Amino acid sequence: MLETASGNMHCNTAQLPKDFVWGFATASFQIEGSTCTDGRGKSIWDDFAKQPGKTIDGRDGDIATDSYKLWKEDVRLLTEYGVKVYRFSISWSRIIPLGGRDDPINPKGIQFYSNLINSLLGNGITPFVTLYHWDLPQTLHDRYGGWLNKEEIIQDYVRYAKVCFEAFGNRVKNWITMNEPWCISILGYSRGLFAPGRSSDRNRSLEGNSSTEPWIVGHSVILAHAHAVKMYRDEFKVVQGGQIGITLSGNWAMPYNNSPENIAAAQHALDVAEGWFADAIYLGHYPDYMKEMLGDRLPTFTPEEMQVVSGSSDFYGVNTYTTNLCKAGGTDESQGLVDYTFSRPDGTQLGTQAHSSWLQDYPEGFRQLLNYIWKRYKHPIYITENGFSVKNESFKSIKEALHDTDRVNYFRGITSALKAAVLDDGVDVRGYLAWSLLDNFEWADGYVTRFGVTYVDYQTQKRYPKDSAKFLTQWFKDNIQVEEGHLGDI
Numbered sequence: 413m414l415e416t417a418s419g420n421m422h423c424n425t426a427q428l429p430k431d432f433v434w435g436f437a438t439a440s441f442q443i444e445g446s447t448c449t450d451g452r453g454k455s456i457w458d459d460f461a462k463q464p465g466k467t468i469d470g471r472d473g474d475i476a477t478d479s480y481k482l483w484k485e486d487v488r489l490l491t492e493y494g495v496k497v498y499r500f501s502i503s504w505s506r507i508i509p510l511g512g513r514d515d516p517i518n519p520k521g522i523q524f525y526s527n528l529i530n531s532l533l534g535n536g537i538t539p540f541v542t543l544y545h546w547d548l549p550q551t552l553h554d555r556y557g558g559w560l561n562k563e564e565i566i567q568d569y570v571r572y573a574k575v576c577f578e579a580f581g582n583r584v585k586n587w588i589t590m591n592e593p594w595c596i597s598i599l600g601y602s603r604g605l606f607a608p609g610r611s612s613d614r615n616r617s618l619e620g621n622s623s624t625e626p627w628i629v630g631h632s633v634i635l636a637h638a639h640a641v642k643m644y645r646d647e648f649k650v651v652q653g654g655q656i657g658i659t660l661s662g663n664w665a666m667p668y669n670n671s672p673e674n675i676a677a678a679q680h681a682l683d684v685a686e687g688w689f690a691d692a693i694y695l696g697h698y699p700d701y702m703k704e705m706l707g708d709r710l711p712t713f714t715p716e717e718m719q720v721v722s723g724s725s726d727f728y729g730v731n732t733y734t735t736n737l738c739k740a741g742g743t744d745e746s747q748g749l750v751d752y753t754f755s756r757p758d759g760t761q762l763g764t765q766a767h768s769s770w771l772q773d774y775p776e777g778f779r780q781l782l783n784y785i786w787k788r789y790k791h792p793i794y795i796t797e798n799g800f801s802v803k804n805e806s807f808k809s810i811k812e813a814l815h816d817t818d819r820v821n822y823f824r825g826i827t828s829a830l831k832a833a834v835l836d837d838g839v840d841v842r843g844y845l846a847w848s849l850l851d852n853f854e855w856a857d858g859y860v861t862r863f864g865v866t867y868v869d870y871q872t873q874k875r876y877p878k879d880s881a882k883f884l885t886q887w888f889k890d891n892i893q894v895e896e897g898h899l900g901d902i
């Protein structure tokens with residue numbers, strides 16, 4: 413009936429298993445707006461985005477896609493697209509405006525997410541909930557330095573997580589503790605591009621130390637994650653029965669050419685981009701290469717801490733967008749002293765260039781990454797983000813932008829690579845979430861860079877499905893087995 417890339421004609425084996433889930437992802441600060449509504453406290457992104465020069469278009473997150481008000485419209489879109497799951501994040505400072513373990517809980521914040529969750533479930537959509545997608549309560553940063561203060565932040569994060577499990581855990585069965593610790597640490601505390609914007613570069617920031625702070629922050633994030641997971645497993649899992657894990661950034665790294673240095677460089681790039689967190693969490697230690705590179709600037713885990721960290725994720729959540737060609741000899745520790753390029757030795761480009769400078773389309777790298785993660789970490793994989801920003805989409809008319817051919821091509825390549833990884837290579841991928849449901853606040857890029865499968869007209873906040881939304885809807889309809897299959901395993 414259906415034919416796969418490998419030419420398999422059997423109906424069922426040509427499709428992803430019936431419990432494979434797909435949907436879209438968003439994050440609180442990127443879509444909600446209403447930053448001063450119903451008792452929400454400030455996050456570190458509120459004022460950061462307002463400082464001159466922090467976002468490309470000088471715009472902030474005060475309105476975003478207005479989803480705090482328009483969330484029913486978002487759920488309607490999800491229903492129209494026929495998704496099985498939706499990944500969103502909770503704004504910590506809506507739940508606990510001042511953030512800390514002794515600070516009051518905001519019932520209106522709880523109510524907002526509770527309504528959203530009920531509405532999703534009522535429409536047959538399973539929520540995947542991220543607890544932390546970069547919007548640290550401002551107060552915690554001001555009080556004690558936020559992620560720089562391990563002892564304090566662990567306790568405050570664990571209490572916040574507990575409040576969420578108590579309030580939503582009867583209905584939410586899929587928890588993601590953290591989104592992309594690499595970005596939290598490197599972009600926030602080394603390059604200074606993301607809040608809180610700390611860096612050794614004094615043109616960028618009056619405070620910060622790029623050679624020490626990112627590694628301290630990464631360490632705190634791992635420990636806060638691990639303690640929250642321990643608490644979930646000890647106090648909630650038996651009754652609530654959900655799963656909990658972490659989401660890591662994971663672009664594929666490919667040697668620039670066959671030279672031994674560049675082959676080693678590609679592994680070094682993976683050791684820092686993924687291994688920093690994944691080796692600690694799934695394998696029980698930091699990568700040797702990081703210890704070598706950083707010496708005593710890399711914090712160490714006590715045996716008691718490692719006890720909590722090791723095995724602290726039920727699955728591997730991966731956010732992946734592109735592939736980097738890797739050349740040895742760079743000076744950037746956050747990339748493992750590796751230079752990245754998209755230009756092959758013969759001068760050709762790896763793939764189609766996105767609006768984001770760091771992103772080109774290369775689906776074969778996606779398949780290789782999935783194989784690498786599965787073989788090395790041996791945990792079920794959820795792709796928690798994957799997507800493409802079409803070049804100059806913001807400068808096109810709406811009508812033109814809706815025909816997002818480069819994004820459709822991107823998803824066409826990715827979906828076929830996904831199918832090959834699952835069906836031909838045997839990689840245990842359980843779900844796929846595209847980034848993003850909507851065009852939204854793209855952090856330091858402001859609103860210029862668009863990742864949505866739905867166009868948002870920021871003048872009216874009207875939403876318009878792009879061709880890519882239709883493509884994904886149709887593809888997953890065609891490529892996941894249906895329950896009432898004639899060959900069903902009843």
Ligand code: PNW
Nearest residue numbers: 439591592595661663731733770854863
């Ligand atoms: C992710 N890179 O960040 C984030 O989780 C989203 O909030 C964001 O909107 C999305 O990707 C698109 O940027 C990334 O340098 C940041 O490869 C940087 C990279 C990848 C993802």
